Amino acid sequence: MRTSIRVAAILAAVALALGTAACSSGGGASSGPVNLTYWTWAPNMDKVAAIWNKSHPDIHVTVNKQDGGDAAVTKLLTAIKAGSGAPDVMQAEYQKLPTLVSANALADISGDGGSAAKKEFTSSAWNAVTLGGSALYAIPQDTGPMMFYYRTDIFSKLGLTVPKTWDEYAADAKAIHAADPTQYLGTFSSGDPGWFSGLTQQAGASWWSISGKAWGVNVDSAAAQKVAKYWGDLVQEGVIDNNPMYTPAWNAALNTGKQVGWVSAVWGPGVLAGNAADTKGKWAAAPLPQWNASSPSDGNWGGSSTGVTTQSKHPKEATEFAVWLNTNPTAIKALVADAAIYPADVNATKIALTTPPDFFSTQSDFYDIAAAASKTVAPFTYGPNVNVAYSAYTDEFAKAAQSKDSAQFLTALSNVQTTTRADLVKSGFTVK
Amino acid sequence: MxxxxxxxxxxxxxxxxxxxxxxxxxxxxxxxxxxxxxxxxxxxxxxxxxxxxxxxxFQTVRVSGLGLGAADKKLIFAGLDNYISALSDPQFVASVVRVLAYGAILIPVMLGLALVFALLLDSRRSRATKFSRVAIFLPYAVPAVISSLLWGFLYLPGISPVVYILNALHISAPNILEPNLVIFAIANIALWGGVGFNMIVIYTALRAIPSDIYEAARIDGATESQIAWRIKVPIILPSLIMTGLFSIIATLQVFSEPTTLRPLTNSLSTSWTPLMKVYRDAFIRNDIYSAAATSVVIALGTFALSFVFLRIVQRRAFGQEDS
Incomplete structure (x- = not known):
């Protein structure tokens, strides 16, 4: 068994090396059209690129489908280290940008015509791609404002109202679990650090900060402690499930009604349509419950941008494509229709998001809720070692969730803080 | 040629x-x-x-300031720093202890079952040996990732048919993905996949034994089980040692099964086994330098363990051939 795995791994590595070498070889500067390669994991992106290729005969974009955000970043960093093999254009999640910039993988495109796109985006989205400085490392593509999904039939059967605050959410969770001990309003997922950081973002936390020439690490802030304790208490009480999301068991629970609600983001309908097809028509979307109902706030779970790599020989053309892809009305319509994403462009609601997603076809205000949520997203700074913090989260909060002890949730948060800070210090970053 | x-x-x-x-x-x-x-x-x-x-x-990257520019990073000679931090990391030590416990559970059971199956197949009274041989060997042909997914579906309490049937019979099934039991869950996957391979190696050695030895034994009045334990096992001892050595090495390198099961449960950390820690350091934390140091430590450890194992058993197994 060992040998076969090793052989397979070597074959895969060789295939990968050959594959990436092959795609980067295009792009001769002299004559003919400029060839750009584009790494993305969003579905049907080749259809969107085809629209570009039709209208821009002198710049040809080839889409290279990736497995996902983490895999693409690993591949890109390897290519950067190797000195060749990186694409021209690259989809990158917001939380990966500081890591990629720190590895000198993404080019500053502020001089290549990228900055003109600023007016199309919210300040929080723009802040994420500039890292708060004067350089521009990517064009925002999609955002993931968090939302709350729930089963209307079960809520009305139990006479519950949609929770507007987290206190009401806790009360509903208790009522649902009391009525049927196999049912939960949600789960605390140790497998989804982006979910938890989004929830702390809503409460006012920002895990990193930049002051002058120094990083600050504030994972263990009062706001984040409030969120950790809140979920820890619910898990300790047993009214919320403690198993991770995105497992076959969780998928089945959504479909059979054992999971009655889902604290998620604007892209939730796609997941629900795939995992809980039998429950179509029984779900509704609502704004995320609030800590303070009078001043609504929100967090992001997911979202990505389009960057140009430092290995691109045509940064100007690549930037032109990245701007077109994320701000051109035709492109945005295609992004929504084909790639099923929620564009970061502030005009997208008008241009393309006129009908609700298929799984929520009866809820005509779906994108109004999303747009309202998007406007209240709190500022959040990602650091250069998000990967370390996130992997520490999965380890520490797995232990905490398993223990079903609220105090352990606070210990976990403090351990993530320690690990994240120690990693920055060890690498030599100036840390406050 | x-x-x-x-x-x-x-x-x-x-x-x-x-x-x-x-x-x-x-x-x-x-x-x-x-x-x-x-x-x-x-x-x-x-x-x-x-x-x-x-x-x-022996290298590491030293960052200065915010680390956001190419100029802020320097590759420097780290001396033994990476080794010191690898060996003093409590997570690494815990993962090594865990893997040794895993080997102590898995290897005796796996080789024991493989030996029993091989002896049964080799026995004169066995029926349907061809079918049984293929049936026992078949799981070896299933890649570890696939078999881990298959077993994951059987383990997850929410969807497991096994748990469903036990519950229907009013038997409360333990959650085998709990932190204390998950090591058995993973050993079971490796056992399922590994018995067949080891059985084939042992069985092949058994088939190579000349049958006149058995005839002589039978004339002397030996029973089938006496032939098995007094003649067959001692003769195939080198094969057992070889499978044992392979198993020790495979045990230290266990990676696919826990990595595949990890997203399904709260019980498996990113450094559950030494190789998982190497993978995490290299590809999640992007710290290829300390991952390299840990890899070297694991390789040396594997080498030392194999050497000690061979040293202990060599004389017993190969003694007659050497003299």
């Missing part, structure tokens, strides 16, 4: 002295020429990466 000696012989110069020189050159050159592909492959794909890993393990 035709022999190059035959092909080149007509071209040898007529003088006997030069001929002698030519044959001497040939005598040296031909073996190396024939070995060349193997040597080149070995150097390119084994020696060079190993050397590179060792080089990496």
């Amino acid at each position: 035709t022999s190059p000696a035959v092909a080149t012989s007509p071209r040898i110069a007529p003088s006997s002295a030069s001929r002698r020189r030519a044959t001497r050159v040939q005598r040296v050159a031909i073996p190396y020429t024939m070995l060349a592909p193997a040597i080149v492959l070995f150097v390119l794909f084994m020696a060079a990466p190993i050397l590179y890993t060792v080089v990496l393990s």
Whole structure:
């Protein structure tokens, strides 16, 4: 068994090396059209690129489908280290940008015509791609404002109202679990650090900060402690499930009604349509419950941008494509229709998001809720070692969730803080 | 492949002295020429990466300031820093202890079952041996990732048919993915996949034993189980040692099963086994240097353990052949 795995791994590595070498070889500067390669994991992106290729005969974009955000970043960093093999254009999640910039993988495109796109985006989205400085490392593509999904039939059967605050959410969770001990309003997922950081973002936390020439690490802030304790208490009480999301068991629970609600983001309908097809028509979307109902706030779970790599020989053309892809009305319509994403462009609601997603076809205000949520997203700074913090989260909060002890949730948060800070210090970053 | 000696012989110069020189050159050159592909492959794909890993393990990247520019990063010589932090990391030590416990559970059961199956298949009274052999061997052909997914579905309490049936019979099933039991869950996957391979190795050794030994034993009045334990097992001991050694190495390198099961449960950390820690450091934390140091430590540890194991069992197994 060992040998076969090793052989397979070597074959895969060789295939990968050959594959990436092959795609980067295009792009001769002299004559003919400029060839750009584009790494993305969003579905049907080749259809969107085809629209570009039709209208821009002198710049040809080839889409290279990736497995996902983490895999693409690993591949890109390897290519950067190797000195060749990186694409021209690259989809990158917001939380990966500081890591990629720190590895000198993404080019500053502020001089290549990228900055003109600023007016199309919210300040929080723009802040994420500039890292708060004067350089521009990517064009925002999609955002993931968090939302709350729930089963209307079960809520009305139990006479519950949609929770507007987290206190009401806790009360509903208790009522649902009391009525049927196999049912939960949600789960605390140790497998989804982006979910938890989004929830702390809503409460006012920002895990990193930049002051002058120094990083600050504030994972263990009062706001984040409030969120950790809140979920820890619910898990300790047993009214919320403690198993991770995105497992076959969780998928089945959504479909059979054992999971009655889902604290998620604007892209939730796609997941629900795939995992809980039998429950179509029984779900509704609502704004995320609030800590303070009078001043609504929100967090992001997911979202990505389009960057140009430092290995691109045509940064100007690549930037032109990245701007077109994320701000051109035709492109945005295609992004929504084909790639099923929620564009970061502030005009997208008008241009393309006129009908609700298929799984929520009866809820005509779906994108109004999303747009309202998007406007209240709190500022959040990602650091250069998000990967370390996130992997520490999965380890520490797995232990905490398993223990079903609220105090352990606070210990976990403090351990993530320690690990994240120690990693920055060890690498030599100036840390406050 | 035709022999190059035959092909080149007509071209040898007529003088006997030069001929002698030519044959001497040939005598040296031909073996190396024939070995060349193997040597080149070995150097390119084994020696060079190993050397590179060792080089990496003595380096580290030093960042200054915010680390957001190319100029803010420098590759420096780290000395033994990476090794010291690897060996003093409590997570690494815990993962090594865990893997040793895992091996202590898995290896005796796996080799025991493989031996029993092989002896049963080799026994004169066995029926349907061909079918059984294939059936026991078949799980080995399933990649570890696939088998881990299959078993994951059987383990998850929410969807497991096993748990469903037990609950229907009013038996409360333990959650095998709990932190204390998950090691058995993973050992079980490796057991399911590994018994067949080891059985085939042992069975092949059994088939190579000349049958006149058994006839002699039967004439002396030995029963089938006496033949098995007093004759067959001692003769195939070298095969058992070899499978044991392979199993020890495979145990230290366990990776696919826990990595595949990890997203399904809260019980498996990113450093559950030493190799998982290496993977995390290299590809999640992007710290390839400390990952390289940990890899070297694991390789040396595996080497030492294999050496000690062979040292202990060698005399018993190969003693007769050496004398």
